[in-house]
Amino acid sequence: MVSVTEEDLQNKSKGELIKLAGQLRDRRNELNQQASKRASKRDELNAKTREKVDEAQEHREQRDKLNEQVQEHKKKRNELNAEANELFDRVEQRKSDLELDEGKDLEQLKKEIEELEFKQQTEVLSTEDERELIEKIEAKRDEYQSRKEKLDQSDDLEELVEEAEEVRAEASTHHEKVTELADQAQQHHNKMIEAYREADDIRDDADEMHENFVEAQEAADQHHEDFVRVQKRLRELDKKEEKERKSEKAKEREEAKAEAEEIYQQFKEGETLDTEDLMKLQKTGLL
Numbered sequence: 001m002v003s004v005t006e007e008d009l010q011n012k013s014k015g016e017l018i019k020l021a022g023q024l025r026d027r028r029n030e031l032n033q034q035a036s037k038r039a040s041k042r043d044e045l046n047a048k049t050r051e052k053v054d055e056a057q058e059h060r061e062q063r064d065k066l067n068e069q070v071q072e073h074k075k076k077r078n079e080l081n082a083e084a085n086e087l088f089d090r091v092e093q094r095k096s097d098l099e100l101d102e103g104k105d106l107e108q109l110k111k112e113i114e115e116l117e118f119k120q121q122t123e124v125l126s127t128e129d130e131r132e133l134i135e136k137i138e139a140k141r142d143e144y145q146s147r148k149e150k151l152d153q154s155d156d157l158e159e160l161v162e163e164a165e166e167v168r169a170e171a172s173t174h175h176e177k178v179t180e181l182a183d184q185a186q187q188h189h190n191k192m193i194e195a196y197r198e199a200d201d202i203r204d205d206a207d208e209m210h211e212n213f214v215e216a217q218e219a220a221d222q223h224h225e226d227f228v229r230v231q232k233r234l235r236e237l238d239k240k241e242e243k244e245r246k247s248e249k250a251k252e253r254e255e256a257k258a259e260a261e262e263i264y265q266q267f268k269e270g271e272t273l274d275t276e277d278l279m280k281l282q283k284t285g286l287l
Contacts, residue, residue: 001219002027004226009233017230017237024227031220038213045206049199056195059188066185073177080171087164094157109144113137256283 002023012020116137125133263277 002223002226004230009229014234014237017234021227021230021234024223024230028220028223028227031216031223035213035216035220038209038216042206042209042213045202045209049203049206052195052199052202056192056199059192059195063185063188063192066181066188070178070181070185073174073181077171077174077178080167080174084164084168084171087160087167091157091160091164094160109140109147113140113144116140 002020004020004024008020009017116133120130120133120137260283
């Protein structure tokens with residue numbers, strides 16, 4: 001850094017001040033170039049910051065749109081699950097009404113009837129035992145027939161079960177969509193956070209570069225002010241020198257005039273003048 005004090009301005013010679021002014025001017029120009037480069041770099045970093053902020057905003061918008069879709073699919077899924085639950089409740093109620101969950105299935109009853117009939121046909125039984133066996137066979141047949149009639153009445157139950165399963169499947173489809181869209185929304189959220197973090201880092205660099213710009217610009221301004229001070233002092237010295245030259249010339253003219261008047265007086269008194277004296281008289285206009 002080139003500096004100048006008030007003492008320098010008052011005590012340094014004109015030549016020294018001219019040299020100092022040149023140094024101040026050159027350093028000022030260097031600092032102005034530094035400031036310009038730093039301002040350009042700062043502006044470049046600020047532009048990158050804005051790009052990252054814009055990128056983060058785009059991810060935010062995408063995330064919000066996806067979250068809206070997630071809520072829509074959630075709502076539809078919950079509605080369908082509620083509908084499916086209601087249908088399955090009706091299925092259970094229908095089964096309860098038909099008592100289909102109680103007792104044995106038709107194949108099992110048919111097998112038991114066949115076993116009892118085979119026993120009746122192949123074994124020698126007492127009258128009492130055979131009567132009990134016949135009653136048991138009849139009871140099984142009645143149970144078989146009753147259950148068969150109930151199953152014949154349950155055709156609509158299968159349709160109800162099928163409808164409930166279809167609604168549940170549709171709800172599952174919406175649930176899968178919820179999961180898929182939620183994952184995409186999370187990805188955009190993560191990218192948004194990363195973009196904001198990068199924007200903060202770049203902004204910090206831009207702020208630091210701005211501080212460097214201000215430092216260089218202030219130093220350049222200080223050197224310019226000092227340059228102006230030196231230039232002002234040089235002008236003052238020039239004026240002083242000019243004044244001194246004019247004063248010296250005036251003094252010389254006065255002395256020449258006084259000398260010429262003395263020579264002229266000698267001439268009037270009859271003294272002989274040499275060539276040099278005559279030239280002095282002509283120069284002052286006395287001859």
